[in-house]
Amino acid sequence: MPSMCNGVTWSLVAAGLLTVAAFAADKHKECRYNVAPGARVTITNESGPVDVKGAAGRQVVIAATTHSDSVEMDCVQAGNRIQATTHVLQHSDARDSRVEYEVLAPPDTSVTVHAPSGPITAEKLRADLTLEGDAAQVEVRNVSNAHVHVRTISGPVSLGNISNGHVEITSLSGDVRLDAVSGPKVSVNTAKGSIRYNGDFGEGGDYMLVNHSGNIEVTLPATASVDLTARSIAGSVENDFPLQQPSHPTFVPSPGRSFAGTSNSAASSVQLRSFSGKICVKKQ
Amino acid sequence: MNCAEFQKLLPDIMESGGNAEEEAHLKSCAVCSALVQDLEQIAESARLLLPMQDPSPRVWAGIREALEREGLVRPPLGTARFRPQVAALNPRRWLTGGHLLAVAALLLFAIGILWFTNHATQESRPVATASVPSAVAPAAIDEDDARLLTAVEQKSPALLPTYRENLDTVNAYIRDAQRRVEQDPDDMGARDHLLRACNQKALLYEMAMARFGE
Numbered sequence: 001m002p003s004m005c006n007g008v009t010w011s012l013v014a015a016g017l018l019t020v021a022a023f024a025a026d027k028h029k030e031c032r033y034n035v036a037p038g039a040r041v042t043i044t045n046e047s048g049p050v051d052v053k054g055a056a057g058r059q060v061v062i063a064a065t066t067h068s069d070s071v072e073m074d075c076v077q078a079g080n081r082i083q084a085t086t087h088v089l090q091h092s093d094a095r096d097s098r099v100e101y102e103v104l105a106p107p108d109t110s111v112t113v114h115a116p117s118g119p120i121t122a123e124k125l126r127a128d129l130t131l132e133g134d135a136a137q138v139e140v141r142n143v144s145n146a147h148v149h150v151r152t153i154s155g156p157v158s159l160g161n162i163s164n165g166h167v168e169i170t171s172l173s174g175d176v177r178l179d180a181v182s183g184p185k186v187s188v189n190t191a192k193g194s195i196r197y198n199g200d201f202g203e204g205g206d207y208m209l210v211n212h213s214g215n216i217e218v219t220l221p222a223t224a225s226v227d228l229t230a231r232s233i234a235g236s237v238e239n240d241f242p243l244q245q246p247s248h249p250t251f252v253p254s255p256g257r258s259f260a261g262t263s264n265s266a267a268s269s270v271q272l273r274s275f276s277g278k279i280c281v282k283k284q
Numbered sequence: 285m286n287c288a289e290f291q292k293l294l295p296d297i298m299e300s301g302g303n304a305e306e307e308a309h310l311k312s313c314a315v316c317s318a319l320v321q322d323l324e325q326i327a328e329s330a331r332l333l334l335p336m337q338d339p340s341p342r343v344w345a346g347i348r349e350a351l352e353r354e355g356l357v358r359p360p361l362g363t364a365r366f367r368p369q370v371a372a373l374n375p376r377r378w379l380t381g382g383h384l385l386a387v388a389a390l391l392l393f394a395i396g397i398l399w400f401t402n403h404a405t406q407e408s409r410p411v412a413t414a415s416v417p418s419a420v421a422p423a424a425i426d427e428d429d430a431r432l433l434t435a436v437e438q439k440s441p442a443l444l445p446t447y448r449e450n451l452d453t454v455n456a457y458i459r460d461a462q463r464r465v466e467q468d469p470d471d472m473g474a475r476d477h478l479l480r481a482c483n484q485k486a487l488l489y490e491m492a493m494a495r496f497g498e
Contacts, residue, residue, distance in 0.1 A: 094442075114494075116443075116495060132491065134443065134446065134491060134495070135443075135446055151487060151491065153446060153447070153450050153487075153488060153491060154446050154449075154450060170483075170484065170487055172450040172453055172454055172484055172487070172488060173449070173450055173453055189480055189483070189484065191450075191453045191454050191457045191481070191484050192453045210476075210477075210480055212453075212456075212457040212460070212477070212481065213456075213457075231473055233464060233471075233473060233474060233477070234460070234464075273473065273476070273477070275457065275460055275461065275464075275477050276460065
């Protein structure tokens with residue numbers, strides 16, 4: 001019995017030492033820069049998350065946590081442009097090459113993020129956002145008066161509470177979800193990914209949601225003011241929303257494959273296009 | 285010199301030839317070499333098609349009248365200057381300017397355009413010439429896919445399944461849209477899907493080259 005207790009004790013001690021060693025390897029680096037309105041920040045992170053938040057003041061703060069000596073973060077400022085880049089000093093496993101970024105910036109800062117594995121999050125900003133990641137999950141929240149460009153290969157994309165946005169999302173197989181996203185131009189293109197839109201399409205915007213084989217699901221309130229067309233070439237369409245027949249139809253609807261209609265003053269143009277997926281329009 | 289730097293300078297390289305450093309990179313990099321080869325092939329094919337795409341003066345006059353009717357342009361005050369303005373959008377200018385060649389993302393978009401044109405012209409050809417290889421041979425695209433996957437495998441093996449799966453996905457998209465356009469050449473929706481599918485493939489290449497091109 002005593003020998004068993006000794007074994008357990010030594011195991012706990014060893015585990016503790018390993019944990020301490022792991023945390024001891026973590027390094028935190030922080031860069032602070034004063035910027036003028038309209039600054040640009042570019043983050044390039046080979047492995048790990050990038051989290052960008054709008055914050056009061058005129059300072060950009062970039063904090064990075066590394067977990068080994070095989071990577072380092074480098075920050076530079078040139079005028080009103082700031083660049084933070086992860087440099088891989090020697091190739092190592094996923095954990096050792098991982099760097100976590102947290103960025104605080106004035107809301108009017110344009111932000112570009114390249115983070116292949118992500119996730120990438122951005123919120124409380126009102127300037128251009130360009131977010132790219134191969135498999136990165138991308139999430140954008142509470143952004144207004146901004147160009148939002150998101151490109152992923154397989155990473156899912158989620159946008160919420162975006163107003164007056166020029167939104168352009170392209171993903172091959174990532175699912176795309178838009179909640180309360182409105183603006184003059186909203187465009188989503190996926191191949192296999194599904195597209196979900198939940199909101200009222202704002203006032204006077206052009207919305208184009210297109211995919212190949214994924215489903216497109218749109219849920220909108222009765223107050224939505226839209227001129228909506230939906231067509232699935234080899235898939236199907238379903239409509240549960242009360243639409244009026246347009247006075248000047250742009251195409252002849254084909255039952256089960258396409259439909260068109262307007263509601264209220266038809267302020268926004270909404271085009272839903274799928275090649276072989278199912279398009280479903282629902283009332284909230 | 286890495287791939288990103290090389291591709292940034294590609295318009296000048298294509299137009300005036302590269303220096304020793306650029307040529308050295310081109311010789312040592314299979315990805316950039318394949319890209320240049322494809323772009324040259326596309327540019328050459330496009331030049332051959334240009335005479336067929338150039339509308340007659342009557343078409344320009346019709347476009348001008350329609351735009352004037354819609355109030356989108358003002359009638360000319362003196363000598364008609366409309367055609368040169370519209371000609372700025374004419375493919376002849378950007379194809380010979382070389383700037384099109386700079387953008388790898390446009391590679392597959394151009395393939396889509398050429399495919400449309402080729403398809404349209406094939407319809408009016410005699411049956412005997414129908415077996416002439418198309419302006420863009422599908423086999424060339426397959427070779428590029430193989431090169432891309434090889435580059436991904438060498439630089440980041442863990443991502444190989446993701447790239448392979450998404451290449452399959454986008455190729456299926458292109459094939460479906462192509463078939464549909466062949467069945468119904470007047471289906472503008474299918475044509476739009478084909479262009480979007482080509483753009484998606486361009487995106488895949490662009491992202492891969494930005495990451496694995498060096």
